[in-house]
Amino acid sequence: MRTLFSENILSPSPTPVPQRNPFELHFATASSLSHTSSSASTQSSPRQHDLLTQYLQQQQQHDESTRTSYESSSDRGHHVRRKGNPKILFMGLKKSGKSSVQKVVFQKLSPADTLFLEPTTKVEQTSLRTFTTIDTAEIPSHLTLDSSELDHQPLFSNAGAVIWVLDVQDEYLASIAALIETAVFLSEHYPRINFEIFIHKIDGLSEEYKYDTFREVRQRVQDELSDLGHGDRSVSYYQTSIFDHSIFEAMSKVVQKLLPQLPAMETLLNKLCSTCRIQKAYLFDVGSKIYVATDASPTFLRDYEVCSDYIDVIVDIKQIYGWHSREDNEEGGSVASGDSINESTVTLDPSGETYVYAREVDEHLTLLCVMGKGSTIRRRALIDYNVGILQDALLQVFKV
Amino acid sequence: MERVKRQKQRKVLLMGRSGAGKSSMRSIIFSNYVAKDVRRLGATVDVEHSNIKFMGNLMLNLWDCGGQDSFVESYLTNQRSHVFTSVAVLIFVFDISSKDGGSDMVSFASTIRALHEFSPQSKIFVLVHKMDLLPVDQKARIFQQRAIHVRATCEDEGFLGQQVDFWATSIWDQSLYRAWTQVIYFLVPNASAIESMLRKLAELLDARELILYERATCLVVTHITRGGEGQNPYTDRFERISSILKTHKHSMARHSGVMAAEVTFAEMQIKMGAFMFFITRLTENTNLAVVMPSDESSFNAARVNVQLARREFAQLDIVEKKGKDSQTTTGARSGLSGTDDMVGNEDGEGSTSSRVGEP
Numbered sequence: 145m146r147t148l149f150s151e152n153i154l155s156p157s158p159t160p161v162p163q164r165n166p167f168e169l170h171f172a173t174a175s176s177l178s179h180t181s182s183s184a185s186t187q188s189s190p191r192q193h194d195l196l197t198q199y200l201q202q203q204q205q206h207d208e209s210t211r212t213s214y215e216s217s218s219d220r221g222h223h224v225r226r227k228g229n230p231k232i233l234f235m236g237l238k239k240s241g242k243s244s245v246q247k248v249v250f251q252k253l254s255p256a257d258t259l260f261l262e263p264t265t266k267v268e269q270t271s272l273r274t275f276t277t278i279d280t281a282e283i284p285s286h287l288t289l290d291s292s293e294l295d296h297q298p299l300f301s302n303a304g305a306v307i308w309v310l311d312v313q314d315e316y317l318a319s320i321a322a323l324i325e326t327a328v329f330l331s332e333h334y335p336r337i338n339f340e341i342f343i344h345k346i347d348g349l350s351e352e353y354k355y356d357t358f359r360e361v362r363q364r365v366q367d368e369l370s371d372l373g374h375g376d377r378s379v380s381y382y383q384t385s386i387f388d389h390s391i392f393e394a395m396s397k398v399v400q401k402l403l404p405q406l407p408a409m410e411t412l413l414n415k416l417c418s419t420c421r422i423q424k425a426y427l428f429d430v431g432s433k434i435y436v437a438t439d440a441s442p443t444f445l446r447d448y449e450v451c452s453d454y455i456d457v458i459v460d461i462k463q464i465y466g467w468h469s470r471e472d473n474e475e476g477g478s479v480a481s482g483d484s485i486n487e488s489t490v491t492l493d494p495s496g497e498t499y500v501y502a503r504e505v506d507e508h509l510t511l512l513c514v515m516g517k518g519s520t521i522r523r524r525a526l527i528d529y530n531v532g533i534l535q536d537a538l539l540q541v542f543k544v
Numbered sequence: 545m546e547r548v549k550r551q552k553q554r555k556v557l558l559m560g561r562s563g564a565g566k567s568s569m570r571s572i573i574f575s576n577y578v579a580k581d582v583r584r585l586g587a588t589v590d591v592e593h594s595n596i597k598f599m600g601n602l603m604l605n606l607w608d609c610g611g612q613d614s615f616v617e618s619y620l621t622n623q624r625s626h627v628f629t630s631v632a633v634l635i636f637v638f639d640i641s642s643k644d645g646g647s648d649m650v651s652f653a654s655t656i657r658a659l660h661e662f663s664p665q666s667k668i669f670v671l672v673h674k675m676d677l678l679p680v681d682q683k684a685r686i687f688q689q690r691a692i693h694v695r696a697t698c699e700d701e702g703f704l705g706q707q708v709d710f711w712a713t714s715i716w717d718q719s720l721y722r723a724w725t726q727v728i729y730f731l732v733p734n735a736s737a738i739e740s741m742l743r744k745l746a747e748l749l750d751a752r753e754l755i756l757y758e759r760a761t762c763l764v765v766t767h768i769t770r771g772g773e774g775q776n777p778y779t780d781r782f783e784r785i786s787s788i789l790k791t792h793k794h795s796m797a798r799h800s801g802v803m804a805a806e807v808t809f810a811e812m813q814i815k816m817g818a819f820m821f822f823i824t825r826l827t828e829n830t831n832l833a834v835v836m837p838s839d840e841s842s843f844n845a846a847r848v849n850v851q852l853a854r855r856e857f858a859q860l861d862i863v864e865k866k867g868k869d870s871q872t873t874t875g876a877r878s879g880l881s882g883t884d885d886m887v888g889n890e891d892g893e894g895s896t897s898s899r900v901g902e903p
């Protein structure tokens with residue numbers, strides 16, 4: 145049975161988290177916001193407001209009761225701990241784009257500058273410190289799996305995913321052959337590792353050809369794996385390019401699968417969306433702009449794009465006008481930046497009826513919500529309140 | 545004083561040799577192209593006209609003059625008076641990567657000779673373009689050399705000192721916005737009147753900074769900086785904000801599936817512990833960005849106050865330029881940020897500094 149919270153997610157806090165009374169808080173907010181929020185409170189039943197609070201309480205009790213069972217099976221505990229730190233290996237033929245993907249997503253290299261990347265000649269490991277630590281490693285193509293130079297154990301034993309980068313602008317049959325070999329190796333020795341295929345550099349292809357290529361690659365891989373008796377091996381396929389948002393979308397999905405906190409985050413986002421009638425909610429890692437969770441409603445690339453672009457605006461404006469507080473900080477002054485509610489909105493149409501709402505959860509994570517028609521400014525008090533609860537809950541989820 | 549609603553037409557020539565990048569910059573600034581799209585542009589045949597309505601009663605009348613030799617020949621001969629009469633500004637674009645610097649200079653010289661003949665009072669903006677193609681460590685030196693050379697030619701033809709401005713540009717960064725902002729600022733007929741009203745508004749709101757920009761182009765018309773914000777280390781923030789907002793506009797267009805030109809947003813708000821920021825419409829063609837200390841109630845008051853100020857600013861659009869007496873209100877200008885990146889003045893009579901030696 146998979147439980148929502150493992151011991152790694154919620155810290156065994158000796159004192160229960162103080163719960164605010166949702167009623168008190170709601171009306172306090174309402175009075176300070178004068179006329180706008182009073183309509184919000186009459187519109188919806190007060191019961192609705194504390195859905196998230198209740199949920200959080202339940203989860204904590206649930207967590208208390210399951211913790212003991214985890215402690216008894218230390219083996220499983222270990223496994224979870226390892227998975228808590230996503231480690232991703234990049235493999236593929238030479239010049240397929242392995243370094244480019246890592247540099248563009250995790251180090252903000254501009255896509256045009258990847259032209260000047262040097263070939264990778266040895267195993268290159270990097271570690272990104274963000275909302276969690278993400279370890280990545282690139283295995284150079286000349287180090288094949290049977291090469292004596294390649295020490296499997298340290299690389300694969302704690303890896304969460306292998307991403308095979310397949311260059312569609314190159315002759316890719318050779319890549320498929322090498323890919324199959326790797327998939328079989330992983331199935332036999334490290335069946336827990338997710339196998340992800342990036343059908344990469346699709347920017348050079350026409351729409352129609354893109355789709356055909358995608359199908360052909362998938363078909364071939366599946367056929368060959370079945371022939372070799374590994375047809376049940378689950379493999380995921382993504383179409384990617386560093387020149388648009390597709391690479392971020394794909395990396396988001398790969399990373400999400402490795403987060404033990406994912407189910408908890410998804411449940412919280414679902415609750416938030418239904419309580420506040422939010423069209424789509426994303427939890428973004430601001431540094432990399434991958435999203436670490438989203439609600440269950442259908443995902444449209446354009447929603448992701450507009451949110452991701454909006455983060456850029458916020459980050460830039462924050463840099464330009466936040467210089468004041470940064471200088472204070474350097475001078476040793478302790479600015480309680482964590483106390484302020486950092487939020488922002490931008491309307492998506494002239495009437496202001498649809499808009500994007502962003503709120504910082506902590507220094508790395510930001511919640512972005514796309515608000516559809518009907519989520520008028522009047523609902524803002526309700527949204528602000530529930531997002532506040534969600535923020536507390538998320539901080540709990542990530543507390544180590 | 546007559547108060548007639550009359551557009552102030554300002555003729556702007558965009559010239560330079562074929563392939564210099566004139567249509568590229570026009571498309572990016574005025575037609576919502578992104579830099580990587582301009583490769584698709586063909587050479588301009590003869591002259592392409594566009595009219596752009598700006599704040600105040602300014603109507604920009606832009607002449608993008610195709611730069612192939614046969615066209616230039618015709619501008620200088622049978623179309624000479626038609627092209628060069630009543631020009632407010634000539635923007636001349638040099639391709640810094642051109643293999644034929646000598647001919648470029650000859651072409652420039654004959655162009656400004658014709659300009660001097662028909663519009664001796666006009667202002668020249670020399671854009672040294674495609675700077676991205678130079679190695680970083682040589683940009684400053686090569687730009688400077690070119691500027692000295694061009695200035696000598698200008699003096700030979702009778703365009704002295706402040707009548708000529710130099711800017712290093714590239715479509716791949718915000719330098720393009722920087723240069724065009726100067727052109728606009730020079731052309732806005734009632735800049736000082738706008739500024740003094742904005743200054744009053746800024747004081748009323750207790751804002752740190754106000755930035756007025758044109759909606760279609762996202763070019764900054766003017767800005768007011770108060771108090772400590774004058775020390776803001778990001779002195780390039782105005783062109784950066786132009787570029788951020790333009791990018792945002794493209795993003796919104798993609799999201800809603802409309803043309804970038806049709807994108808209008810009602811409001812943007814960014815609230816941080818260190819500051820609060822919002823953008824809202826000010827006049828028909830302009831938006832106002834307001835930067836304030838972080839305080840919820842003054843923030844809300846400011847939003848209301850900007851709405852109330854709209855009517856007064858709308859008047860500016862129809863008030864005729866009052867002539868020289870508007871110069872007396874330029875106290876506002878000297879109080880601007882210490883960054884000194886405003887050059888140009890109405891009709892070019894004011895003190896404009898030429899800019900040799902951009903970083």
Ligand SMILES: Nc1nc2c(ncn2[C@@H]2O[C@H](COP(=O)(O)OP(=O)(O)OP(=O)(O)O)[C@@H](O)[C@H]2O)c(=O)[nH]1
Pocket residue numbers: 236237238239240241242243244245257258259260261262263264265284285344345346347348384385386387
């Ligand atoms: N068109 C296109 N080119 C890409 C893309 N991603 C990477 N490239 C180009 O592919 C080339 C190789 O990229 P690298 O990232 O060095 O590839 P690699 O797999 O790390 O190569 P080795 O380390 O030498 O094995 C570079 O010139 C990149 O600019 C993409 O999505 N589209």
Ligand SMILES: Nc1nc2c(ncn2[C@@H]2O[C@H](COP(=O)(O)OP(=O)(O)OP(=O)(O)O)[C@@H](O)[C@H]2O)c(=O)[nH]1
Pocket residue numbers: 560561562563564565566567568569582583585586587588589609610611612673674675676677713714715716
């Ligand atoms: N590297 C670089 N290329 C540029 C820049 N600006 C324009 N270009 C390129 O220059 C080429 C010519 O641009 P155009 O804008 O069509 O030139 P034009 O001056 O309008 O030419 P005519 O219409 O024939 O007079 C295009 O292919 C652009 O991609 C720049 O800042 N940097």
Ligand SMILES: [Mg+2]
Pocket residue numbers: 242243244262263264282
């Ligand atoms: Mg590499």
Ligand SMILES: [Mg+2]
Pocket residue numbers: 566567568586587588608609610611
């Ligand atoms: Mg042209």
